[in-house]
């Protein structure tokens with residue numbers, strides 16, 4: 001976790017940071033990525049967007065009105081630039097950026113990168129986060145995952161990659177809703193919501209989707225040019241009954257009073273986890289197949305009242321990564337650290353973290369730290385004691 005350790009958090013890059021937002025499109029084989037891309041390429045809302053794909057043949061551009069911008073780039077009638085990967089992603093994005101600066105391709109404001117079907121999206125996310133050349137010019141806006149309404153359930157059952165794609169997503173596009181039964185679609189939505197409570201699920205038959213609903217998933221709100229922490233963190237989503245239902249998955253083996261166990265980490269009882277805390281959450285969906293991959297996913301939120309020592313937090317994250325970095329699918333946090341009056345934002349995917357960012361002001365009155373986790377087999381009963389031990393150290397957990 002190079003990016004966190006040893007540093008005090010850096011101040012946010014200027015809100016008007018010129019870095020171009022990149023969205024990563026992932027999704028299981030045959031889940032409808034190409035169909036979605038074809039629809040997007042034609043959509044007027046995609047003007048000033050560059051889409052990076054593996055090859056033109058794959059999206060069948062022949063019959064669309066195009067102008068060739070260079071050997072591996074074509075411009076669509078909609079104003080969308082389509083570009084194939086040459087070399088690796090770093091080379092391609094660097095080349096794209098240079099051509100844009102030199103005016104060799106029409107100007108664009110954002111990039112969408114398609115990944116191949118079975119791909120684990122994490123390495124691409126890591127490249128975008130950590131490659132110095134890319135990090136200076138691009139920023140990860142978000143991960144878009146396509147999930148097939150007809151076959152998605154089976155894929156979640158059998159394919160760990162498919163669960164991971166849904167878990168790291170900022171937006172989930174539910175494809176093939178035209179052929180799946182409403183009941184199957186609803187059941188799958190519920191399952192996806194338990195895996196990743198904060199990601200909006202957008203139904204899209206044959207790729208029909210408003211591109212705007214896919215973008216601007218990052219911390220910065222492009223309209224106000226300021227961070228929009230509430231929209232980015234959505235920690236309240238982790239507290240609804242779906243999230244709780246999952247957190248208390250079948251292998252936690254707590255009695256029903258477990259509903260309260262994880263609340264003693266700081267935030268006041270009844271604050272957010274009152275009546276809606278999931279007392280009525282159902283365990284039913286855990287019963288039929290104990291081997292489903294998504295039953296290993298835990299999505300939960302921790303709220304901490306007292307300001308944290310930054311070094312203790314870094315120790316905690318490092319220990320967590322050492323213990324199971326691969327199983328730490330996504331971590332986002334807004335922290336109140338003792339060393340600063342200003343909030344610090346942290347964001348990681350598996351063992352890699354963005355450099356921590358200090359915001360210029362608190363997003364509201366609430367000064368508590370909030371951390372959201374999506375993990376595999378690392379539940380709150382494991383993470384919270386580690387947090388208490390390493391963050392508070394010998395001084396012990398402060399009394400609320």
Ligand SMILES: Nc1nc2c(ncn2[C@@H]2O[C@H](COP(=O)(O)OP(=O)(O)OP(=O)(O)O)[C@@H](O)[C@H]2O)c(=O)[nH]1
Nearest residue numbers: 029030031032033034035117175176179205206207
């Ligand atoms: N009925 C229906 N069929 C769809 C929809 N989206 C995709 N398909 C079909 O599903 C099949 C797979 O779709 P693709 O768009 O090629 O999926 P992909 O994710 O790009 O597949 P790979 O490139 O193999 O990973 C194709 O036959 C599509 O026509 C949809 O919303 N409704």
